[in-house]
Amino acid sequence: MDGTDSLNRSRSMEPFFFGPTQHRLFGVYHPPKAAVERPVGVVLCHAFGQEYIRRHRALRQLAVILAGEGFHTLRFDLRGCGDSSGCRTEGTLADWVGDIGVAVEELFSGSGAERMCLIGVRLGASLALRFSAEQGDVDKLVLWDPIVEGKAYVEELAVQHAVWLRGSFARPQMDGQGRAMTERLGFPLSDALIAELTELDFRSVAQKPARHVLVVDSGPEPAAQPLVDALRARDCRVEHQHMPSLGDSIKATGGQGDVDENLVPVDVLQRMTTWLTEGES
Helix, strand or coil: CCCCCCHHHCCCCEEEEECCCCCCEEEEEECCCCCCCCCEEEEEECCCCHHHHHHHHHHHHHHHHHHHCCCEEEEECCCCCCCCCCCCCCCCHHHHHHHHHHHHHHHHHHHCCCEEEEEEECHHHHHHHHHHHHHCCEEEEEEECCCCEHHHHHHHHHHHHHHHHHCCCCCCCECCCCCECCEECCEECCHHHHHHHHHCECCCCCCCCEEEEEEEECCCCCCCHHHHHHHHHCCCEEEEEECCCCCCCCCCCCCCCCHHHHCCCHHHHHHHHHHHHCCCC
């Protein structure tokens, strides 16, 4: 942690960079605004690509709500994503899981929080799940529309990208050797990352990730049921909420989606907040 940019420098919402010098991460800390400051830190883990863009406002509003309830809250960008440093084609799932660890450490050391919670959306939810299973000391875990089967996710992105190309004048982005890069809706993906994503499969879970888990399905159908079953098989206390709000994350209409998809799903954010505050003083 860099002393100049640490959370201790300000008690107001302020963007800053943190982490190792070779891959600085961008984050925004939302300090507790309630009369009672909770000894709990919450790290928010973003989605990837177009889903990052479409859920960004919702996660920002969630951070504001959580801070208003007394939580120490940190939202941040993974390396190579958003405003964090790094090439967009170099990140791996292991790198991103490690970035979550850096963010958790930053929030712990800078805020004095005693317990840690994670909230992840889409790919961020899957990364948060993997991190929590590896660490084993996460108190509460919220998985918002997690990617359960990576192969289906990769295939869905490919279909959406093909539909988008048919209705646009875009040309494939080229790499340094003049070869067409693999991209999905404007975001380049390395072959290695595609392979890693394809291998993601949370229909079975090897380790218990957290004591309490909330799974939120905001699509038309409760797609995360296989993950819920796997978590319960690991003796996790799981609450599964199906709250249709956003429809498909990116509809097969050229990636534009409907106007409603850009709205903040207040009911979903409030349910997450209520769940986190249950049992907290």
